[in-house]
Amino acid sequence: MTGSASIGVYVHIPFCASKCPYCDFYSLPPDGELADRYTEALCRAMERQPYGPLQADTLYLGGGTPSLLGLSRLSRLLEAAATHLNLSRDGEVTVEVNPGTVDRALLSGLRAAGCNRISVGVQSLSAGELAALGRVHSPRQATEALLAAHAAGFPHISADVMLGIPRQTGESLEMTLESLAALPIDHISAYLLKVEPDTPFGAMNAGALCPDEDSTARLYLDCVETLGRLGFPQYEISNFAPPEGQSRHNLKYWLCRPYLGLGPAAHSFMEGRRSYFPRDVHAFAAAEDPFSLAVEDGEGGDFAEYAMLRLRLAEGLNLQDAERRFGVDPLPILKKAEAMEEQGLVRVGDSTISLTPEGFLISNAVTGRLLF
Amino acid sequence: MADRRQNIRNFCIIAHIDHGKSTLADRLLEMTATVAQRDMEAQLLDNMDIERERGITIKARAVRLQYEARDGEVYVFNLIDTPGHVDFGYEVSRSLAACEGAILVVDASQGIEAQTLANTYLAIEHDLEVLPVINKIDLPSADPGRVAHEVEDIIGIPCMDAPRISAKNGIGIEDVLELIVREIPPPKGDEDAPLRALIFDSYYDSYKGVIVYIRVMDGVVRPGMTIRMMQTGAEFDVVEVGSMGASSLNPCGELYAGQVGYLTASIKTVQDTRVGDTVTGSDRPAPQPLEGYRPAMPMVFSGIYPLDGAKYADLKDALEKLRLNDASLTYEPETSAALGFGFRCGFLGLLHMEIIQERLEREYNLDLITTLPSVIYRLQLTNGTEVVIDNPTNYPDPVTIQSAREPFVKANIFSPATYIGTIMELCQQRRGIYLDTKYLDADRVELHYELPLNEIVYDFFDALKSRTRGYASFDYEMADYRDSKLVKLDILLNGDVVDALSFIAHTDSAYTRARRMAEKLKEHIPRQMFEVPIQAAVGGKIIARETVKALRKDVLAKCYGGDITRKKKLLEKQKEGKKRMRQLGSVEVPQEAFTAVLKLD
Numbered sequence: 001m002t003g004s005a006s007i008g009v010y011v012h013i014p015f016c017a018s019k020c021p022y023c024d025f026y027s028l029p030p031d032g033e034l035a036d037r038y039t040e041a042l043c044r045a046m047e048r049q050p051y052g053p054l055q056a057d058t059l060y061l062g063g064g065t066p067s068l069l070g071l072s073r074l075s076r077l078l079e080a081a082a083t084h085l086n087l088s089r090d091g092e093v094t095v096e097v098n099p100g101t102v103d104r105a106l107l108s109g110l111r112a113a114g115c116n117r118i119s120v121g122v123q124s125l126s127a128g129e130l131a132a133l134g135r136v137h138s139p140r141q142a143t144e145a146l147l148a149a150h151a152a153g154f155p156h157i158s159a160d161v162m163l164g165i166p167r168q169t170g171e172s173l174e175m176t177l178e179s180l181a182a183l184p185i186d187h188i189s190a191y192l193l194k195v196e197p198d199t200p201f202g203a204m205n206a207g208a209l210c211p212d213e214d215s216t217a218r219l220y221l222d223c224v225e226t227l228g229r230l231g232f233p234q235y236e237i238s239n240f241a242p243p244e245g246q247s248r249h250n251l252k253y254w255l256c257r258p259y260l261g262l263g264p265a266a267h268s269f270m271e272g273r274r275s276y277f278p279r280d281v282h283a284f285a286a287a288e289d290p291f292s293l294a295v296e297d298g299e300g301g302d303f304a305e306y307a308m309l310r311l312r313l314a315e316g317l318n319l320q321d322a323e324r325r326f327g328v329d330p331l332p333i334l335k336k337a338e339a340m341e342e343q344g345l346v347r348v349g350d351s352t353i354s355l356t357p358e359g360f361l362i363s364n365a366v367t368g369r370l371l372f
Numbered sequence: 373m374a375d376r377r378q379n380i381r382n383f384c385i386i387a388h389i390d391h392g393k394s395t396l397a398d399r400l401l402e403m404t405a406t407v408a409q410r411d412m413e414a415q416l417l418d419n420m421d422i423e424r425e426r427g428i429t430i431k432a433r434a435v436r437l438q439y440e441a442r443d444g445e446v447y448v449f450n451l452i453d454t455p456g457h458v459d460f461g462y463e464v465s466r467s468l469a470a471c472e473g474a475i476l477v478v479d480a481s482q483g484i485e486a487q488t489l490a491n492t493y494l495a496i497e498h499d500l501e502v503l504p505v506i507n508k509i510d511l512p513s514a515d516p517g518r519v520a521h522e523v524e525d526i527i528g529i530p531c532m533d534a535p536r537i538s539a540k541n542g543i544g545i546e547d548v549l550e551l552i553v554r555e556i557p558p559p560k561g562d563e564d565a566p567l568r569a570l571i572f573d574s575y576y577d578s579y580k581g582v583i584v585y586i587r588v589m590d591g592v593v594r595p596g597m598t599i600r601m602m603q604t605g606a607e608f609d610v611v612e613v614g615s616m617g618a619s620s621l622n623p624c625g626e627l628y629a630g631q632v633g634y635l636t637a638s639i640k641t642v643q644d645t646r647v648g649d650t651v652t653g654s655d656r657p658a659p660q661p662l663e664g665y666r667p668a669m670p671m672v673f674s675g676i677y678p679l680d681g682a683k684y685a686d687l688k689d690a691l692e693k694l695r696l697n698d699a700s701l702t703y704e705p706e707t708s709a710a711l712g713f714g715f716r717c718g719f720l721g722l723l724h725m726e727i728i729q730e731r732l733e734r735e736y737n738l739d740l741i742t743t744l745p746s747v748i749y750r751l752q753l754t755n756g757t758e759v760v761i762d763n764p765t766n767y768p769d770p771v772t773i774q775s776a777r778e779p780f781v782k783a784n785i786f787s788p789a790t791y792i793g794t795i796m797e798l799c800q801q802r803r804g805i806y807l808d809t810k811y812l813d814a815d816r817v818e819l820h821y822e823l824p825l826n827e828i829v830y831d832f833f834d835a836l837k838s839r840t841r842g843y844a845s846f847d848y849e850m851a852d853y854r855d856s857k858l859v860k861l862d863i864l865l866n867g868d869v870v871d872a873l874s875f876i877a878h879t880d881s882a883y884t885r886a887r888r889m890a891e892k893l894k895e896h897i898p899r900q901m902f903e904v905p906i907q908a909a910v911g912g913k914i915i916a917r918e919t920v921k922a923l924r925k926d927v928l929a930k931c932y933g934g935d936i937t938r939k940k941k942l943l944e945k946q947k948e949g950k951k952r953m954r955q956l957g958s959v960e961v962p963q964e965a966f967t968a969v970l971k972l973d
Contacts, residue, residue, distance in 0.1 A: 010934050025932065062932070192925070217924045259934050267934040276935070297937065308943055309936070343901060364926040364939075365901055368946035 006057035007270070008252040009085055011042060011077060012263030013066040014281050017101065021134040021200035022193060026265040026279045027064040037285040038263075039073040043080040045262050045290040051270055054260070056085040058249035061095040061115075067102060071109040078114040085260075092117055092156075092248040099145040100137035107152035117156040117247075118149045119189070124161060124168070125176040132166040132209070134200075143183065150184040156245060158187035163223060164216035165193050166209040173219055174226060181230035186245030188232050190223050192216065217361050224357040237312045237360045254309045256301050262290075267297075274300040303328050308367050316347070316354025336370050346370075376563075377630040379445060381556045382587065383500075384452040384467055386491035387477035388484075388845070392507040395539035396477055396548070397435075397453060401618050403545050404437040404449065433573070434470075434585055434632055436615040436622075441553045449552060450615075450632035452572070454491075462666055462720075465494060466572040466648045469664055470587035470632060473501040473556030475548065476523075480506050480514035480536070483522050484812065486786045486847035492527055503555050504531045505548055510538040526812060561629025566658040567591030567599070567651065569627075569635075574645040576696040580612070582639035583621070586651060587632045589662060594626040598654040599637065602661040606644050607654055608637035642699045670702050670718025671779070671850070672725055672745045672829055673762040675872070676732070677714030679739035679963060684713050690736035691715060694728060701728060706763070710872040710956050711741060716763055722829060741966060744875050747826045750777040750853055764874040767860040770911050777853040778878070779825040782807075785836070787844035789817050794839040802827035803878060822851060824878065861886055861915075863893070864907040868957030873969070886916040889969070894918040896965035904959055 015030040059081050061074065069077075074095070081087040094117040095110055102120075110118070124130055125139040137145075142159075149157050159180050163173070180188060195207040211219065224234050232240035236254060239247065252259050261268045264284050267276040274297040277284060284290050303326040310317040319330035330351070337353040340346040345359035345366050359366045387393040437449040454467040468474065474495040478488055495502050504523050506516045516536045523531035535551060537544030569586040576582050586593075593599065597610045614623035615633040627633045639645060650661035678687045695701050702718035719725040725745060732738050749761045751768065752775045761767055783804075787795055789811070796806070799821045807820035823832075828848070836844050859882050863873035873893075877885050886908030893906045897920050904920040952963040 008934075213924045220925070253934055253936065261934050265935070267937070269934065274937075276937075304943060304947075305936070305940065308939060340901070345901065361925045362901060362923050364942055364946070365923055368943065368950070369901070371943070372947045372950040 006055045006088070007085075008058040008060065008249045008257070008259035009056045009081060009087070010060045010062060010249070010259060010261040010266055011066075012261070012266040013061060013063040013069050014264055015063065015068040016065050017068065018136060019200075022195065024196040024199050025064070026281075028281065030068045034281065034285060035069055035073060038281055039069065039076055041285045041287060041290055042077055042262055043084075044288075046080045046084040048289055048291060049084070049260065050291055051260070054085050056081060056087045056091060056260075058092045058252065059087055059094070060249045061093075063096055065098050065101060066095050067097045067106060067110070071106065071113065074110065074115075075113040082114075094119055094156075094247070094249055096121065097145065097149075098137065099142040100135075102145050102148065104148050104152065107148050107154070111152045111154060116154065117158070118154045119158040119160065119187075120145050120149065122146075122159040122161055122176075122180065124165065124172075125179050126167070126172045129165055129167050129172065133162070143179070146180075146183045146185055156187065157183075157185040158189060158241075158245075158247070159183075159185055160189045160191065161223075163190055163192050163219045164210055168211060168219065170219065170222055173222060177223065177226050177230065181227070181232065187239070187241040187247065188227060189239050190220075190227075191238050192220065220361055221357050224360075233314075234357070235314050237355075237363060254312050256306045256309050268294075269300050272299060272301050274298060302326070304371055307371055311353075311355055311363065311367050311370070314354060316349075316352045318352045320351045333370055340366060340369065376628065377558045377561065379447045380450070380558050380630050381447055381473065381552050382450045382452070382471045382559055382630075382632055383473040383475060383552060383556050384454050384471050384495075385475045385477060386454065386488075386495055388479070388482070388487040388491075391477050391479040391482065391485075391488070392539045393477050394453075396475070396505070396507065396537075396545075397451060399539050399542055399545045400437060400449070400451060400549065401435065402542075403549065404439045434616055435618050436632070439549050439553070442550060443553075447553055452632065463573070463647055464491065465498070465664065466570065468495055468498045468500060469648075469662075470570055470572045471498075471500055472559055473503060473552070475552070476502050476504045477507050477539075478504060478519055478523060480508045480516045480519050481511050483515075483519045483816075484526055486784055486845040489527070489818075490784070490847045490849075501556050502527075502529055503551055504529060504534040505544075505551070506531075506534055506536045507539050509536045509543070510541050522812065559630035561588065562590050563592055563629045565590040565629075566656045567593055567597075567653040568658045568662055569593060569651040570662050571601075571645055571647055571649045571651060573647060574642050574697075574699070576642055577636075580636045582642055582645050583634050583636055584639070584645050584651070585616075585632075585634050586627070588627050588629050590629050590658070591653065592626050592628045593635060593651070593653075599635075599651050600654045600657060601644065601646070602650040602652055602658070603646055603665055604644060604649065608639055608644075610635050610637045612636045642695075642697060646699065669720075670700065671721055671825065672719045672747060673716060674719075674725060674745040675706055675708060675711070675714050675743035675763070676703075676717050676729070677708065677711040677741050677743075679741055681712045683738060686736065687715065687732070687738055687740070690732050690738060691717070693736075694731060698728075700724070708743075708765075708872045710870050710954065711743070718762070722833075741963070743872050745829050746876060747779055747829055749779075749856075749858060749876060751858075752776070761876070764860055764876050765871050767874075767876060770859070776856050776858040778856040778858065780822050780851045780854050781825050781828065781848040782851045783821050783823050783828070783846055783848040785819040785821065785844060785846040786812075787817060787819070787840050789815050791840040791844060792817060792819070795819060795836065795844065798832075798835055798839055799823060802832060803880060823848070824854075824856070825850075826877070827881070859910045861889075862909045863889060864905075864909060865893070865897075865956050865959045865961075866902075866904050867907075868959075870956045872966075882910060883915055886910075890916045890918040892969045893965075894920055896968050897959065897961055898965070899923040900959060 014027045016027040093115045095115045096119045098121045122142045123133055123135055127139055195201045227240040234240050235246055258270050260270055264277050264281045265279045275294045276297055277293055287293055307317050322328050323330050337346045337348050341348050347354045347356055385393045385396055434452045439447045439449055441447055452467050452470055454464045476492055506519055508514055509516055520531040535544045535547035568590045569588045571584055571586055573585040574582050593613055595610050595612055598607055599610055600607045612623050613627045613635045614621050648665040652658040678684055691703050700720050703715045706716040707713050751759050751773050753772050754774045802823055804821040804823045810818040812818055857879040858876055859879050860876050862869045890906050890908050901923055903922045906918045907914045908916040953960045954966055
């Protein structure tokens with residue numbers, strides 16, 4: 001049974017064949033023995049979770065490269081989730097894959113194990129751009145992976161693209177997006193490349209090769225417009241899909257609903273409190289009770305958080321709701337929103353305020369202005 | 373009766389900064405056992421922390437020492453410690469007027485520097501016996517012979533037999549004491565004449581009220597007498613008279629002509645005791661006051677505002693307390709659209725201003741924002757009246773101004789000869805008028821320039837130091853007011869004038885100053901959600917502009933794995949940042965930006 005009391009579950013699979021130069025997520029090379037122990041630890045964690053009886057209606061297998069865990073282990077996880085977390089039969093189960101590491105067999109296997117949504121890390125359909133990003137797949141492999149996922153029976157298929165990457169232009173982006181839209185997918189995520197200091201990209205100052213700030217802003221706006229035109233309306237700052245294609249799991253983050261994160265670097269928001277596991281898969285795998293490693297990260301879900309997350313959504317923040325839930329006075333916020341509406345950054349509706357694409361570009365500043 | 377004065381010696385110690393004046397004073401105190409060595413806190417006479425930190429004396433103090441000389445007689449020394457900085461020139465001169473002699477301390481390695489000369493000339497002008505002493509002979513770079521020659525050649529007083537000492541190591545101190553006995557004349561004065569005592573300093577004490585430091589010139593003063601301040605006409609009954617030890621007051625029955633000491637008279641505020649005023653008796657007042665009185669004139673003004681508007685009352689309180697002991701500090705309330713409610717304060721000079729600011733921040737725990745310092749301009753209006761402007765916001769409509777005058781100073785700059793070129797360039801940039809160059813020796817020069825006070829009031833000293841690697845020093849004195857072509861510069865942010873940034877400048881430097889200001893603002897104003905034009909305008913005409921580009925994109929990272937901590941942190945940072953934001957018209961500027969800009973260079 002699904003309902004708003006149902007939680008989302010996120011499982012982090014930190015294995016990657018190689019590390020992309022721009023990535024600063026936690027990941028390490030695959031190791032069969034470790035993978036076994038890690039899988040067992042995850043199952044143990046699900047069994048011993050300290051929150052009492054839970055009802056999950058979404059499960060997200062992220063990474064790293066989750067597919068590197070292998071079918072049998074992934075099945076084991078899904079079973080454990082069904083058993084210990086009451087993952088519902090019509091729950092959304094998402095798995096992330098990379099185009100270079102999937103084939104029909106794996107996709108069928110994943111489908112059979114219970115995955116009903118797949119997210120493919122395409123990034124770009126331009127060979128030059130993929131090379132500059134250090135990705136180990138080709139545009140053709142990406143297209144084939146998406147088609148294969150469809151053939152394997154996945155009802156929901158999503159592709160990730162990146163914006164503001166080296167060599168990208170308005171035309172090349174348009175090409176990537178139009179090609180993707182022609183495929184049988186129902187969701188596209190578009191992220192702006194951020195060059196992080198602790199990554200190889202950061203070390204080599206790759207930022208210098210990327211489109212400049214104004215061009216990147218332009219690319220984002222073009223992306224919104226193009227995808228809207230192609231049947232993928234923007235529903236979140238970085239996510240585009242028709243209503244039936246929206247990611248139920250990720251919506252839990254943005255709607256400030258509870259979720260349980262398992263594995264190193266995974267975050268939870270349960271019972272109004274935030275917590276996370278340290279970035280150490282070895283410790284997690286070895287722990288008798290993995291939850292003993294969890295780090296408290298304070299209370300969550302206050303108005304500021306709630307508003308910040310809601311404003312990521314195209315539908316925005318409902319001020320009446322906010323007033324009811326938090327006792328917040330909507331008037332000062334409304335006033336500021338109206339001022340920013342004149343600048344084209346915000347849309348003011350019937351007691352809701354939402355950001356326009358221009359507003360999304362500087363969402364931190366706009367949110368800050370509205371809230372403080 | 374004449375005997376009473378024979379064994380008195382009233383003297384001060386003059387020197388350039390860091391040549392060892394205070395250390396010598398310490399040694400004199402020690403050697404005359406005025407304070408036990410173990411009770412010494414180095415440089416006792418400087419009893420304000422700030423003074424100690426910066427190695428400068430601000431308030432004059434006086435100490436009575438007793439010295440048993442080689443001739444077997446006991447002498448009473450009144451050591452008056454004088455401020456060494458040009459800002460406090462008037463206070464220095466009144467302290468000198470209380471003395472008969474001055475010990476001139478010269479650093480054996482540095483030789484004569486700006487204030488060595490300035491103070492020496494001042495002492496000579498007051499007819500003091502100037503006795504040179506060469507200090508820091510312990511330093512490896514010491515060259516006492518050369519320095520002695522310098523003194524003889526440049527100042528023209530005998531120096532070859534001057535004591536060569538190391539105040540730090542206590543060498544030669546006795547020679548100095550003997551020198552004082554031998555060479556400084558005893559004071560003169562007529563005890564039977566009506567009382568005339570020179571006020572050379574005062575200090576507010578919460579128990580005794582104001583403690584007035586005096587040098588009795590004629591007559592006698594005793595407790596119970598009614599005295600009158602000749603300049604202000606105020607009358608008081610003397611409660612106590614006495615002399616000052618190193619850290620305590622020693623009351624006695626009377627102070628007679630030739631002596632230095634203090635009196636208390638239940639005086640409530642230092643404003644009633646003007647430095648340079650003459651104390652006389654009400655019953656038998658003196659016909660003429662002592663010469664040389666000058667009311668304290670503030671030279672430099674700036675607006676002082678509390679960072680947090682709620683602290684206005686605290687600032688007011690703090691200024692009141694500071695004024696208790698600083699008659700030369702003036703202030704009155706003022707408001708600024710940009711900064712809120714604050715005070716327009718008048719200072720004797722830049723150092724005075726810095727010291728007051730530091731004391732407000734440190735002793736009273738206030739976070740302050742201060743406007744650019746400004747000087748006093750005199751404007752002749754077309755309707756025949758003259759107005760005095762100390763605040764750019766009071767600058768009248770240019771149409772009504774017929775002519776303007778600004779204060780000029782005469783500056784003496786000391787430097788190694790290699791830097792002449794760069795110093796001249798600096799002075800030229802600051803509208804200086806070259807007077808002459810004097811070679812002190814093959815390597816050192818003294819440059820004389822006339823400069824507008826408003827050009828040196830910001831950062832002239834720092835610029836001078838940086839161009840000369842710290843080797844140059846300078847000294848100035850007020851010269852006169854001169855005709856000037858002035859304009860008022862306004863700074864506009866996104867079209868709105870920010871009053872706190874306005875300033876008055878000479879037409880010739882207006883453009884450069886405007887550009888510097890605009891550039892600095894551009895550097896410090898964070899990007900807003902719209903483009904911000906920064907403009908500097910004179911009478912509505914824009915003469916410089918910069919633009920702060922609009923914020924185009926900030927961070928759009930994934931909310932990966934449910935991890936919103938980065939976003940949360942950013943939000944929190946914004947929340948914190950808002951607290952320190954000042955709204956200048958439609959532009960948000962963080963506190964630090966504003967302060968950085970107002971410091972200009």
